[in-house]
Amino acid sequence: MKRVFGVKKDKEPPPSIQDASDKINKRGESVDEKIKRLDAELTRYKEQIKKTRPGPAQEAVKARAMRVLKQKRMYEGQRDMMYNQTFNLDQVAFAAEGIKDAQQTMSALKSANKELKGMMKTVKIQDIDNLQDEMMDLMDVSTEIQETLGRSYNVPDDIDEEELMGELDALEADMGMETESDGVPSYLQPDKESDLDAELNLPSAPMGHAAAAGRSNAHAEDELGLPTVPRASIRD
Numbered sequence: 001m002k003r004v005f006g007v008k009k010d011k012e013p014p015p016s017i018q019d020a021s022d023k024i025n026k027r028g029e030s031v032d033e034k035i036k037r038l039d040a041e042l043t044r045y046k047e048q049i050k051k052t053r054p055g056p057a058q059e060a061v062k063a064r065a066m067r068v069l070k071q072k073r074m075y076e077g078q079r080d081m082m083y084n085q086t087f088n089l090d091q092v093a094f095a096a097e098g099i100k101d102a103q104q105t106m107s108a109l110k111s112a113n114k115e116l117k118g119m120m121k122t123v124k125i126q127d128i129d130n131l132q133d134e135m136m137d138l139m140d141v142s143t144e145i146q147e148t149l150g151r152s153y154n155v156p157d158d159i160d161e162e163e164l165m166g167e168l169d170a171l172e173a174d175m176g177m178e179t180e181s182d183g184v185p186s187y188l189q190p191d192k193e194s195d196l197d198a199e200l201n202l203p204s205a206p207m208g209h210a211a212a213a214g215r216s217n218a219h220a221e222d223e224l225g226l227p228t229v230p231r232a233s234i235r236d
Contacts (some may be wrong), residue, residue: 038072
């Protein structure tokens with residue numbers, strides 16, 4: 001039976017976009033080579049037309065140049081169509097790559113979504129709130145413990161801070177006055193002797209000319225040879 005009907009051939013897989021694009025690019029390269037050869041022929045025919053005189057010879061060269069020019073235009077048209085086909089294939093390939101990237105992105109998102117749901121089952125908002133409340137309570141208790149341990153046993157609680165500040169200012173003022181007086185504090189300076197004359201408000205001893213006048217009055221004598229009485233005594 002196989003010899004009669006033959007063996008069914010396996011279908012070849014359809015060409016990919018990249019294969020089709022490569023094939024078209026190879027055809028375009030061959031067309032470009034043909035266009036270059038035609039350009040070289042046109043250049044040679046132009047030189048011949050310039051060198052030949054007007055007449056049948058020049059007309060024959062022009063006819064060959066016209067034929068080459070028509071072939072060039074035909075190949076240029078084919079090249080443009082192949083360039084358009086290549087552009088379309090590139091667009092399709094770009095769209096296909098975009099769809100593949102989207103599929104991979106969707107697959108990654110689905111996997112991440114599944115993992116996230118599994119993790120969210122183990123974490124509850126209420127548990128987090130309770131944990132935060134417990135931490136705040138523990139911090140408050142820790143602060144109270146530190147404040148309790150940092151209290152001073154000898155300092156009473158009813159001390160007026162304003163009164164302490166006033167005493168501190170007065171102490172600073174006294175220290176400033178002591179430093180101005182030769183730099184010796186008042187409690188280290190010697191005690192001054194009491195001035196009895198100033199306390200009794202007695203007149204000071206006569207000095208200078210007043211003392212000399214008193215001595216002359218003390219030795220003066222009256223007409224009878226007796227010492228005269230001081231004037232101050234007479235006034236008294």
